[in-house]
Amino acid sequence: MTSPLTLPGWRHVYSGKVRDLYVPADGSTPSGAEERMLVVASDRVSAFDSVLEPGIPGKGVLLTTLSLWWFDQLAGGDGGRGIPNHLVADHVLSADAVRELIPTQVAGRAMVVKRLDMQPIECVVRGYLTGSGWAEYRESGTVCGIRLSAGLENGDRLPAPIYTPAFKAPMGEHDENISFERTIELVGEARAHELRDLSLEVYERAARTAEAKGLILADTKFEFGLDDAGVMTLADEVLTSDSSRYWDAATWASGSTPSERMASFDKQIVRDWLAAHWDKQGAPPELPGEIVERTAARYLELLERLTS
CATH class of the missing domain: 3.30.470.20 (ATP-grasp fold, B domain)
Known part of the structure; x- marks a missing residue:
C-alpha cells in the first residue's frame, strides 16, 4: 500500500484498504474546527482482504461524487424526510476571505466531516x-x-x-x-x-x-x-x-x-x-490493464x- 499523502493543514491518523483519515493539524484551523475530519477516498482496490495493484484510476473521485449525491438526496432531495449525515462545510471564512479546507491534492475525492461516536x-x-x-x-x-x-x-x-x-x-x-x-x-x-x-x-x-x-x-x-x-x-x-x-x-x-x-x-x-x-x-498478482x-x-x- 502506498504511503498516505502529506496534506497542508491536516495530520494523517488512519488508513484503511481504500480510505485515509486525517484530523486538523495543531493550530491550523479556527476555534471549533478540531471536530472536523478529512476523509480521502483513494484509487486503491481490494479483494479477498488484499489491496491490489494497480488501483482503479479515478475511483476515489467516482466514489466520493456518488456519496455526496446520495447524501444530498437523503437530506430531503428525494422528497423524503432529511436523514442527518456527517458532512460539514468544506470551507471557512478567514480574514474576510473564503479558505478551502480540502487540499488541492485531494480535491474531488475528499469530504470534510464531523467527528462522531x-x-x-x-x-x-x-x-x-x-x-x-x-x-x-x-x-x-x-x-x-x-x-x-x-x-x-x-x-x-x-x-x-x-x-x-x-x-x-x-x-x-x-x-x-x-x-x-x-x-x-x-x-x-x-x-x-x-x-x-x-x-x-x-x-x-x-x-x-x-x-x-x-x-x-x-x-x-x-x-x-x-x-x-x-x-x-x-x-x-x-x-x-x-x-x-x-x-x-x-x-x-x-x-x-x-x-x-x-x-x-x-x-x-x-x-x-x-x-x-x-x-x-x-502476494496477489498484478491486475491486467483490461x-x-x-x-x-x-x-x-x-x-x-x-x-x-
Whole structure:
C-alpha cells in the first residue's frame, strides 16, 4: 500500500484498504474546527482482504461524487424526510476571505466531516437473495439466521427487505454477522431499533430512486454514529459501488443465467479475475490493464446512470 499523502493543514491518523483519515493539524484551523475530519477516498482496490495493484484510476473521485449525491438526496432531495449525515462545510471564512479546507491534492475525492461516536454495527440491508445470503439459504433456508420461504432462486427479490447486521471487527479481521438480539446487547434496545429502522428506511428510499433509473439495489451496508447532540447520523460512504450491489433491471429480468442477471456495477470483475488467477497464497498478482479499464467503466456507468 502506498504511503498516505502529506496534506497542508491536516495530520494523517488512519488508513484503511481504500480510505485515509486525517484530523486538523495543531493550530491550523479556527476555534471549533478540531471536530472536523478529512476523509480521502483513494484509487486503491481490494479483494479477498488484499489491496491490489494497480488501483482503479479515478475511483476515489467516482466514489466520493456518488456519496455526496446520495447524501444530498437523503437530506430531503428525494422528497423524503432529511436523514442527518456527517458532512460539514468544506470551507471557512478567514480574514474576510473564503479558505478551502480540502487540499488541492485531494480535491474531488475528499469530504470534510464531523467527528462522531461511531456505532460498532455494520448495518446491512438485503432486498435480493445473492452472495453469502444465497449460500446460507441453500444450506439452511435462512439468511443470517432469518428464515425465508422455500423455493427462492439465486438473485430473486425477497418478499420484503431484511436487516442483517454485522459486528465491525478490528482492522485485519472479518466482520461477524450477528443477530438483532446481539445488536441489542451491544448498543441497547432503543439504539438497536433506531439503527434497524433507519437502515431499512434509507435502503427503501434508495431502492426506489435506483428503480426509477432502471437499476436494482440488491443490497447495501450503512454506518452510523452519534453526534455531540446524540443524533444518529449517517456516516462514511453511502450507497456507492464499494458498499452496495447494483444490477441492471432489464438484464436482471431477461438474463438466462445468474451471472447475466446479476452483473454488478462494482469490482466483481476484479474478484472474478482474481479468483481464477490466484490461490490466495502469497502476494496477489498484478491486475491486467483490461480488467482495470473494465472495472473503471462500470463504476463510471453507475454514477452517470444514477445522477443523470
